[in-house]
Structures are given as structure tokens and as C-alpha cells.
Amino acid sequence: MTVLLFLIYLNLLTEKPKINTRNPSENEIIEGMPLMLEFKVHGYPYPLITLRHNGEIILKGTKMDSMYIRQNASKMYNGDYTCTAENPLGNASLTIKVKIIGESFALIDRSLDQSIE
Numbered sequence: 001m002t003v004l005l006f007l008i009y010l011n012l013l014t015e016k017p018k019i020n021t022r023n024p025s026e027n028e029i030i031e032g033m034p035l036m037l038e039f040k041v042h043g044y045p046y047p048l049i050t051l052r053h054n055g056e057i058i059l060k061g062t063k064m065d066s067m068y069i070r071q072n073a074s075k076m077y078n079g080d081y082t083c084t085a086e087n088p089l090g091n092a093s094l095t096i097k098v099k100i101i102g103e104s105f106a107l108i109d110r111s112l113d114q115s116i117e
Contacts, residue, residue, distance in 0.1 A: 013044060014044055014045070014089055015042065015043050015044045015089070016043060016087070016089040016090040016091075016092070017041060017042065017043035017047040017085035017086065017087055017089075017090060017091060017092040018041070018042045018043060018085075018092055019039055019040070019041050019042075019083055019085055019092050019093070019094040020039075020040045020042075021037070021038055021039050021040065021083075021094060021096065022038055023036075023037055023038060023096050024096075025095070025096060025097065026096075026097045026099070027096060027097065027098045027099065028099050028100075028101055029073045029077075029098060029099070029100050029101070030073075030100075030101055030103060031073060031074060031075065031100050031101065031102050031103050032072055032073065032074075032103060033072075033073055034069060034070065034071050034072075034073065035068075035069065035070040035073040035077050035098065035100075036067065036068070036069050037067070037068040037069075037081055037096055037098075038065075038066070038067050038068075039051070039065075039066045039067075039068075039083040039094065040064070040065055040066075041064050041065070041066065041083070041085045041092075042064070043085060043087050043089070043092075044087070045087050045088060045089075046062050046064065046087065047062070047085035047086050047087040047091075047092075048060070048061075048062060048085070048086050048087070049061055049062060049063065049064075049066060049083065049084070049085050050083070050084045050085075050086075051066065051068060051081065051082070051083050051084075052080075052081070052082045052084070053077075053079055053080070053081055054079040054080055055080075066083065068081070073100050074100060075100050075102075077098060077100055078098060078099055078100050079097070079098060080095050080096070080097055080098075081095065081096045081097075081098060082094070082095045082096075083095075
């Protein structure tokens, strides 16, 4: 009976990785503005977290609440950002697409919005 309770207890403590974010799956950021991506990772044992930009690793570790910030977004930050979390029970991944739009494009777009009102 004690062994069974212990196994149930261990089963309750383990969790496959899960990733949540408040970011939309597709982001448009005005050039020069901050790029902020947030990933909240859950799982036990603590998962190994990897953040990739267009397939290249840019962050790797076990920190559960990961924030990726670039103060002055430029077109070099365009592309897919994929967060992957892995532990012995499984893995999870989440991709956010980022498009940096030029300042002049954003100004033209805003003036069109104002003229429609």
C-alpha cells in the first residue's frame, strides 16, 4: 500500500512541458520600437528551454519564465521565434512570427486610418 501511494505521489509531481505566451502568434513591430517576447514554461522535472530565431539557437537554459527583449527592433529580427521545452516526459514547442515594419510604412498606415474616420 505504501509503495502504491508513493508511486501515485510521484506521478502527481511529474508533468510534461507546457508553454504559454501572452504574445499573439503573429506580431508586427514598428522599426525602432522594442521587441518583447514572453514564454512561460511549466513542467517537472524542469525542462530544458531553447529559443530559436529562424532555426538558430539564441537562448538555452532552464529558466521557467523566459523573456526575450530587443530594445530597437530592426528588420534583422524578422522571422520565426520558436520556444522548445523538453524533459524526460516529453516536449512542447511554440512559434511566434515577427514582422518588423518600417517607420515610414507605419506613418502612412496611421494617416490612412485617420482619413477613414
